[in-house]
Amino acid sequence: MSFSLVVHGGAGTMKPGTMTPEMEASHHRGLRVVLRAGYAVLAAGGSALDAVTAAVMALEDDPQFNAGRGAVFTSGGRQEMDAAVMDGASHAAGAVAGIIGPRNPVMAARAVMESSEHVLLMGEGALAFLREQNLAWEEPGYFFTESRWKALQTELDRRRLSAEDTRDAAAKHGTVGAAARDANGHVAAATSTGGMTGKAPGRVGDCPVFGAGTWADDATCAISCTGHGEFFIRWGAAHEISARMRLGGQSLEQAAEAVMAELGERGGNGGLIAVDAAGNVSMPFNSAGMYRGRIGPDGVPWTGIYREALRGE
Amino acid sequence: MSFSLVVHGGAGTMKPGTMTPEMEASHHRGLRVVLRAGYAVLAAGGSALDAVTAAVMALEDDPQFNAGRGAVFTSGGRQEMDAAVMDGASHAAGAVAGIIGPRNPVMAARAVMESSEHVLLMGEGALAFLREQNLAWEEPGYFFTESRWKALQTELDRRRLSAEDTRDAAAKHGTVGAAARDANGHVAAATSTGGMTGKAPGRVGDCPVFGAGTWADDATCAISCTGHGEFFIRWGAAHEISARMRLGGQSLEQAAEAVMAELGERGGNGGLIAVDAAGNVSMPFNSAGMYRGRIGPDGVPWTGIYREALRGE
Numbered sequence: 001m002s003f004s005l006v007v008h009g010g011a012g013t014m015k016p017g018t019m020t021p022e023m024e025a026s027h028h029r030g031l032r033v034v035l036r037a038g039y040a041v042l043a044a045g046g047s048a049l050d051a052v053t054a055a056v057m058a059l060e061d062d063p064q065f066n067a068g069r070g071a072v073f074t075s076g077g078r079q080e081m082d083a084a085v086m087d088g089a090s091h092a093a094g095a096v097a098g099i100i101g102p103r104n105p106v107m108a109a110r111a112v113m114e115s116s117e118h119v120l121l122m123g124e125g126a127l128a129f130l131r132e133q134n135l136a137w138e139e140p141g142y143f144f145t146e147s148r149w150k151a152l153q154t155e156l157d158r159r160r161l162s163a164e165d166t167r168d169a170a171a172k173h174g175t176v177g178a179a180a181r182d183a184n185g186h187v188a189a190a191t192s193t194g195g196m197t198g199k200a201p202g203r204v205g206d207c208p209v210f211g212a213g214t215w216a217d218d219a220t221c222a223i224s225c226t227g228h229g230e231f232f233i234r235w236g237a238a239h240e241i242s243a244r245m246r247l248g249g250q251s252l253e254q255a256a257e258a259v260m261a262e263l264g265e266r267g268g269n270g271g272l273i274a275v276d277a278a279g280n281v282s283m284p285f286n287s288a289g290m291y292r293g294r295i296g297p298d299g300v301p302w303t304g305i306y307r308e309a310l311r312g313e
Numbered sequence: 314m315s316f317s318l319v320v321h322g323g324a325g326t327m328k329p330g331t332m333t334p335e336m337e338a339s340h341h342r343g344l345r346v347v348l349r350a351g352y353a354v355l356a357a358g359g360s361a362l363d364a365v366t367a368a369v370m371a372l373e374d375d376p377q378f379n380a381g382r383g384a385v386f387t388s389g390g391r392q393e394m395d396a397a398v399m400d401g402a403s404h405a406a407g408a409v410a411g412i413i414g415p416r417n418p419v420m421a422a423r424a425v426m427e428s429s430e431h432v433l434l435m436g437e438g439a440l441a442f443l444r445e446q447n448l449a450w451e452e453p454g455y456f457f458t459e460s461r462w463k464a465l466q467t468e469l470d471r472r473r474l475s476a477e478d479t480r481d482a483a484a485k486h487g488t489v490g491a492a493a494r495d496a497n498g499h500v501a502a503a504t505s506t507g508g509m510t511g512k513a514p515g516r517v518g519d520c521p522v523f524g525a526g527t528w529a530d531d532a533t534c535a536i537s538c539t540g541h542g543e544f545f546i547r548w549g550a551a552h553e554i555s556a557r558m559r560l561g562g563q564s565l566e567q568a569a570e571a572v573m574a575e576l577g578e579r580g581g582n583g584g585l586i587a588v589d590a591a592g593n594v595s596m597p598f599n600s601a602g603m604y605r606g607r608i609g610p611d612g613v614p615w616t617g618i619y620r621e622a623l624r625g626e
Contacts, residue, residue, distance in 0.1 A: 074438075091547040097410075097517070098435055118516045119543045122411055123436045125387075125515015202438015203431045204410070211524035211549040230432045234404040236524040236552040243556035 002297055003042040004181045004279040007034050007055050009065040009291030010174035011226050011271040016306050027064060028303045031293040032313060034058040035301040038178060043299065048180040048188035048222065049087045056083070056106040056190040059176035063145045065291070066174030068104055069138075070145045071194025073152040074201045079143050081194055082207040083109040088187035088216035088277075095208035096130070097122040100143065103136040106192045109208075111135060120208055148197070155198040167197075175207060177214070177224025179275045187222035187277060189214050189238075205229030211239035218277055220245040221252050227270010227287065231263050241274065252276035260284040315610055316355040317494045317592035320347050320368050322378040322604030323487035324539050324584040329619050340377060341616045344606040345626060347371040348614040351491060356612065361493040361501035361535070362400045369396075369419040369503040372489035376458045378604070379487030381417055382451075383458050384507025386465040387514045392456050394507055395520040396422040401500035401529035401590075408521035409443070410435040413456065416449040419505045422521075424448060433521055461510070468511040480510075488520055490527070490537025494592045500535035502527050502551075518542030524552035531590055533558040534565050540583010540600065544576050554587065565589035573597040 009031060019027075038055035041047075060068025071079045083105035084095035094113025097120065102108040111133040112121050121129055158165065177191040191207045191214045206213030206229035213229060215238035216222035223238040232238070237259055244255035256274050263270070264286035271285025273292060283292050293303035293310065302310035322344060332340075351368035354360075373381025384392045396418035397408035407426025410433065415421040424446040425434050434442055471478065490504040504520040504527045519526030519542035526542060528551035529535035536551040545551070550572055557568035569587050576583070577599035584598025586605060596605050606616035606623065615623035 076438075080438075086547075093547050098438070116513070117543070118513065119546045120517040120522070121513065121515045122517055123515050125389075125393075125411070125513060127515075129513060129515070200429070200431065200434065200438060200442060202434045202436050202440075202442070204433040204435055209433070209522055209524070210546050211522070211552055215549070230430070233432045233523050234406050236528070236549070239524055239549040239552050240556070243553070243560055247556055247560035 002279050003183045004275050004281055004294070004296050005035060005038040005042060005051055005055060005178065006273040006275050006281045006283060006294045007031065007038070007059065007178045007292065008224065008226055008271065008273045009059060009176050011285045011287040011290035012174065013287065014289030014305050024305060027291055027305060030062045030064050031291060031303040032301040033062070035293050035295040038180060039295045039299055042180065042182055045183060048182040048186050051180040051182065052178040052188045052190040053085060053106055053110060055178035056176060056192050057104045060104050060106060060192055065176045066194045067176040067192040069143050070148060071143055072148045072174070072197040074195070075156070075198045076201045077152065078201065079194055080201065081105040081192070082204060083192040084208045084210065084214040085109045085113060085190040086188065086210060086214055086216040088218040088222050091217065093119050093210050095120045095210070096126045097204045097208045098202065099123065099126050100140065101127055101137050102130055103138045106190050107135055151197045175226035177226060177273060179222040179224050179273055181222070181275045181277060181279045185277060186218055187216050187275060189216040189222035189224045191224040206232035209233050211236050213238060215239050215242055217242050221274050221276040223272055223274040225270065225272040226290070228268050231266060231268025232270070235263060235266070237263060237272070252280050253282045256282040257284045260286055315592050316496045317588050317594055317607070317609050318348060318351040318355060318364055318368060318491065319586040319588050319594045319596060319607045320344065320351070320372065320491045320605065321537065321539055321584065321586045322372060322489050324598045324600040324603035325487065326600065327602030327618055337618060340604055340618060343375045343377050344604060344616040345614040346375070348606050348608040351493060352608045352612055355493065355495055358496060361495040361499050364493040364495065365491040365501045365503040366398060366419055366423060368491035369489060369505050370417045373417050373419060373505055378489045379507045380489040380505040382456050383461060384456055385461050385487070385510040387508070388511045389514045390465065391514065392507055393514065394418045394505070395517060396505040397521045397523065397527040398422045398426060398503040399501065399523060399527055399529040401531040401535050404530065406432050406523050408433045409439045410517045410521045411515065412436065412439050413453065414440055414450050415443055416451045419503050420448055464510045488539035490539060490586060492535040492537050492586050492588045494588045494590060498590060499531055500529050500588060500590055502529040502535035502537045504537045519545035522546050524549050526551060528552050528555055530555050534587050534589040536585055536587040538583065538585040539603070541581050544579060544581025545583070548576060550576060565593050566595045569595040570597045573599055
């Protein structure tokens with residue numbers, strides 16, 4: 001009886017020295033809270049599906065990460081959130097795109113999966129469906145954070161001045177996600193995002209595109225991606241890793257690292273987390289850093305930010 | 314120098330005897346117009362990308378097919394169209410979801426691919442971008458057809474009476490699409506749909522989900538799917554076929570027929586058209602019928618509706 005959980009809070013240009021020690025410590029702390037939320041489910045014999053949901057809810061609740069509370073703003077000054085969840089046992093899947101309202105977008109994605117006959121609902125139509133579900137809702141003020149609002153103003157100023165966009169592609173596309181393997185050998189994945197600061201309203205990234213940013217299959221693995229989503233879509237990143245394991249006989253690590261490296265060669269910046277059906281984990285990224293962590297049956301959370309060994313608490 | 318084009322106008326319960334001879338003839342005629350539109354591009358040395366765009370435009374312009382003019386209505390009495398296009402040479406891709414306005418949704422998808430930094434735009438945000446592009450627009454009246462409106466009223470009446478939904482899953486999810494291989498060996502695919510009659514507003518099917526309903530890769534094939542899109546998403550149908558060819562050494566026909574058969578075993582109704590990099594075509598479906606056709610260098614259009622040999626003109 002073994003289980004395994006991996007999480008990410010986005011990839012980008014987090015080189016050592018670009019964050020204060022306090023900020024670093026705060027992100028490690030946040031990731032540990034997230035890992036323990038998922039661990040509590042798995043240690044109690046819960047499902048991978050419930051564990052990734054709990055972990056992503058914790059990531060959404062922490063304004064340090066770009067999903068739920070703390071989501072970034074579109075160029076129109078709004079917040080538009082996407083979320084997705086997939087169960088590797090049944091291939092059941094649910095996703096929402098371009099919504100604001102439900103406190104936890106990943107719970108909205110689960111409602112689509114469990115209570116609709118559809119897989120993907122977007123915008124106002126999605127909200128109309130979600131209002132009939134038993135979800136916690138919040139006013140726009142709940143999701144607002146001063147730092148994300150300032151980031152939008154900085155970006156809009158840059159555009160007015162036609163200055164060069166020096167933002168890192170992966171950092172612009174922050175996402176959170178989780179992948180888990182439970183004690184029964186089932187896997188699941190979930191991803192949630194506020195998108196990119198100053199994005200065009202209506203832009204949908206790889207998060208709700210199953211096979212690109214989110215995938216789960218008990219026969220292979222569960223995956224959640226973060227980064228420049230357009231590249232993950234155009235190369236079917238998550239499904240490709242699963243296919244290389246199933247059809248090409250590769251290990252999770254071989255497939256995940258190769259696909260991430262190839263995306264990098266093509267200009268796609270970012271990373272991913274994955275767990276296979278045996279509980280092995282892989283967390284490759286081609287950006288400077290990726291907020292990430294893993295936890296297993298011993299309950300010790302291991303977290304990392306830069307290209308460094310994970311640190312246990 | 315060989316080229317090849319395949320098209321579909323949706324799959325469903327079109328058993329012999331369910332359509333009048335006039336309706337049958339009219340659909341064959343419509344498919345021939347579509348095939349000749351794509352053939353004109355390919356015979357002039359044009360690209361697969363331009364050929365699938367031309368073919369899908371012709372399908373959208375023909376109100377017999379559920380895309381563009383003749384799109385079905387949501388339960389809210391509106392029309393919401395999705396379209397996608399993908400170039401196998403570069404993996405460039407563009408899609409729109411939940412729009413009404415551009416005369417040809419496939420041209421809107423191409424504008425996203427060619428003039429935005431994004432791959433998928435939805436709803437009002439998509440329309441705001443598209444208004445800046447050089448596209449032909451139409452008033453809602455252009456897209457309206459009496460038969461689709463009546464179909465919605467019938468469906469709403471059924472729901473009021475809580476009567477059984479006897480509609481075929483594939484027929485409910487009509488789609489059009491094209492896949493082509495040009496004389497230079499490049500492939501491309503495009504898909505367009507009005508969705509399903511009485512669908513929940515905001516529902517997005519497999520059409521704009523790359524890897525599910527639409528995929529193109531010069532290394533393997535180009536594919537456009539039609540049917541119960543949720544199943545195609547949950548099993549990554551189009552990318553799976555490509556992966557089985559590339560990683561599993563299967564032929565297009567082997568991979569396409571096996572994936573369609575497996576979808577059927579899981580309850581997924583529909584079909585797909587595909588062309589490989591050598592110009593071979595495959596058109597499997599697990600529903601009673603699928604509007605479909607192919608054309609090659611001799612310029613003779615071959616079309617079919619039921620489980621039958623295609624007929625040349």
